[in-house]
Amino acid sequence: MFQKAMTCTRVALAIAVFSTAALAQGNRPDFSGVWTTYRAPGAPQGRGGGGGAAAQPALPYTPLAQRKIDEYQALVRPTGETPGGYCLGTGMPGSMLGSGGYPMEIIQRPDQITIIYEAHSEIRRVYFGSRVIPVADRLPERNGYSVGRWEGNTLVVETAQLNEIVSQRFAHSDQARIVERYTLSEENGQKVLTAEMTMTDPAFYKTPVSETKKWSMVPNGFLMTYECNEPIWQKRIEELKKAAAPAAK
Amino acid sequence: MRSVRIAMAGMLLLVMASATTFGHHSAAAQDFNKRVEVEGVIKFWEIANPHGRVVLRVTDQKGTRDIEFETHSRNNVYRAGYRDGMVKAGDKVKISIAPNRDGSDGGYVTGFVTAKGEKVGMGN
Numbered sequence: 001m002f003q004k005a006m007t008c009t010r011v012a013l014a015i016a017v018f019s020t021a022a023l024a025q026g027n028r029p030d031f032s033g034v035w036t037t038y039r040a041p042g043a044p045q046g047r048g049g050g051g052g053a054a055a056q057p058a059l060p061y062t063p064l065a066q067r068k069i070d071e072y073q074a075l076v077r078p079t080g081e082t083p084g085g086y087c088l089g090t091g092m093p094g095s096m097l098g099s100g101g102y103p104m105e106i107i108q109r110p111d112q113i114t115i116i117y118e119a120h121s122e123i124r125r126v127y128f129g130s131r132v133i134p135v136a137d138r139l140p141e142r143n144g145y146s147v148g149r150w151e152g153n154t155l156v157v158e159t160a161q162l163n164e165i166v167s168q169r170f171a172h173s174d175q176a177r178i179v180e181r182y183t184l185s186e187e188n189g190q191k192v193l194t195a196e197m198t199m200t201d202p203a204f205y206k207t208p209v210s211e212t213k214k215w216s217m218v219p220n221g222f223l224m225t226y227e228c229n230e231p232i233w234q235k236r237i238e239e240l241k242k243a244a245a246p247a248a249k
Numbered sequence: 250m251r252s253v254r255i256a257m258a259g260m261l262l263l264v265m266a267s268a269t270t271f272g273h274h275s276a277a278a279q280d281f282n283k284r285v286e287v288e289g290v291i292k293f294w295e296i297a298n299p300h301g302r303v304v305l306r307v308t309d310q311k312g313t314r315d316i317e318f319e320t321h322s323r324n325n326v327y328r329a330g331y332r333d334g335m336v337k338a339g340d341k342v343k344i345s346i347a348p349n350r351d352g353s354d355g356g357y358v359t360g361f362v363t364a365k366g367e368k369v370g371m372g373n
Contacts (some may be wrong), residue, residue: 080278084299224324230299
């Protein structure tokens with residue numbers, strides 16, 4: 001009996017060690033593929049994505065944040081202009097929260113995960129291990145600099161070095177830090193990717209703010225190139241042609 | 250046709266989802282809970298990102314005039330089944346729009362039917 005118990009213990013231990021080793025060797029959940037906003041079967045056709053017009057709870061902005069947002073809104077409200085109208089992507093965390101309802105593609109390799117959001121072709125690169133560069137060398141931008149790590153089967157991404165953005169729901173200062181936790185599951189026959197986001201930004205928020213976004217896999221899906229500047233360039237060429245016309249005569 | 254209808258439904262969802270986020274202007278000026286159909290002759294037709302622009306010559310009780318409409322992005326219109334060359338200036342077209350809240354001419358195109366009966370974006 002004792003020997004049998006010991007054998008079982010050894011087998012269990014071996015499995016545990018093997019599993020840990022497999023994870024350590026990069027046998028991680030594979031997030032690769034094209035994903036679109038998750039919608040439960042039979043769910044009413046409502047607003048999805050990250051930019052819906054449905055009423056949303058107020059966020060705990062600091063007075064500083066509220067003032068900056070109000071000033072921005074006073075500028076753009078009369079014309080209704082948006083960054084997207086100028087071919088500018090949403091930036092984090094709006095990009096990871098739905099990217100305007102457009103799909104996204106994830107390309108995964110052990111040392112880097114690349115996320116492409118179709119809208120405005122926003123791209124994020126999540127670096128691991130030796131690919132991570134010193135903070136002083138990171139270039140601040142709208143999607144920040146992202147570092148990834150694995151906690152079991154959960155992908156944890158920490159993002160900082162963000163530009164201040166007041167044009168999205170989760171406005172933030174350049175001091176914001178965002179933690180995302182990605183997990184895979186199976187729901188109603190669909191492969192589902194759940195992304196939980198928590199943003200900490202004492203300059204803009206009295207308390208951390210959180211949001212969850214669910215994506216479903218699009219089998220054999222693909223993204224389209226989001227070319228936004230070509231019409232502007234074509235119009236400029238037409239202007240140059242008109243300007244050159246009198247000189248040619 | 251079934252795949253086109255599915256694509257249309259997808260496009261409508263995308264319109265609902267993202268119209269308020271992407272574009273030269275926010276969609277606050279349009280009422281996406283309403284749909285109005287407008288028939289006219291194409292004067293200008295540009296499907297582009299971030300938004301397209303359509304000008305139709307429309308004749309109705311108010312008379313004949315050119316009305317400008319905004320469309321969703323080229324990506325989403327393509328995903329809904331649109332292809333270059335499907336329509337051209339001078340063609341008749343029937344569009345479905347989310348009308349301007351203030352009642353003025355124009356709105357946001359959520360789908361259309363070409364003179365040949367090809368449908369993009371509309372449910373039926």
